[in-house]
Amino acid sequence: MIKLKKSIPVIIFIFLIGFPAFSHPHMWFTSSLEVVFSRKAIKGAYITWTFDRFFSADVISGYDLNGDGIFSTKETADVYENAFSYTENFYYFTFIRQGEKRVTPEHIEKDSFSVWQNKGILSYRFFIDLSGFEGQEIFLACYDYTFFCDITYPENAAVKFIYDKTMVKPSYMIIENKNYPVYYDPLGAMDDNRIYYKWAPGLNTYYPKEVRIRFENAYEKKMDNYFFCR
Template sequence: MNSIVPKKTNLIIISVISLTILSIFCGVSRSHPHVFIVNRIKIVFDDKGLAGFNIHWKFDEMFAGMIAGDYDKNQNGFLEKNEIVLIEKEAFSYLANYNYFTFIKIGEKPFKVKFIQNFSAILNNNKLSYKFFVPCHVTATNNFKNITVAVYDPSYYSAIFFAEKNPAALDNSEAFEVRTAIKEDESTSIYYDMINPWALFLNFRIKQ
């Protein structure tokens, strides 16, 4: 009898561990990325300071094929204006519920992305890109203003990466002193707190 007890105990322990690992694995497998996006940001200035961000997404071939199959109605390999309008309505506008995957902080204060402008979708040689402008007006002063722009899907259904080449660019920035860096945003974590999304860290002021 005494020899049977540890065997049962071991079996229970093994079963509990196995179920725990299985439940973790199932949770992770449901959330792993299905869409892959390469991200570029152009930082746009006006005469007062920061005007906003032009966002450029390039999608993986599988997602591009799905969009082409659903919205390239005449199957000519290009997207006409009416097809782009439909893509924005049915396959993009819902991202308003998720900040358009564009999470901005001015200093430490979150900035809500309530709308975007100038959406376009481009299909060329079976490659799909989205472009859109995120207005974010911050007046320049003699002191540096600090802005953080992290582009990510909180659910991690889409994995978004900065492009290896030319991930960020400046537009109309001549009147300002601008510093930029792209690195992990350690203040934010997603995917069971295992991933820190990468972000654009922007500092700017009136040129001295």
């Protein structure tokens, strides 16, 4: 069981602290991945969040102080420290699974964070370290199970790979996880911060949409194809 504060405080911390005029009670963003390999092993992933126009406008007006449409080094640091860093309290909405075990990023380094806007639409980008994971399959997910934040994967652009084609052959699939759901109390008090991984009476079920990353040795794959075609 992981403790996760309900998303109404997310709205309070992320939206109200730093730009008090924010009044929109709900937000939307897409989450996409660039998965990085080092030779035959997975190294990590760059995650990009692209936000709705309402949230974008508040961050742009609150932190692009000179109005030039570009976040300077200082402005980027301000966004990281006063807006993005609060998502650490909520595990960056990012969950990593192998088998039955789910974990979350411990900390996102400031040096890996960037922010930009394109025609009034804001994006965050940051890196998560996956080098400690073994095996050739890993599941990544970005979600807020309470639905106060509506998070989706962009169609046809959810995942890209950065890899050496002579070393590894990666692939991905987006799957609604029916085998390892999460449970939550829809009637829980505001200070009930729990996510449950075992069902109990009164709990609702949420099935995360996960990105399944699989990869195999390129040489072994080539040899398999060779013998198959003979």
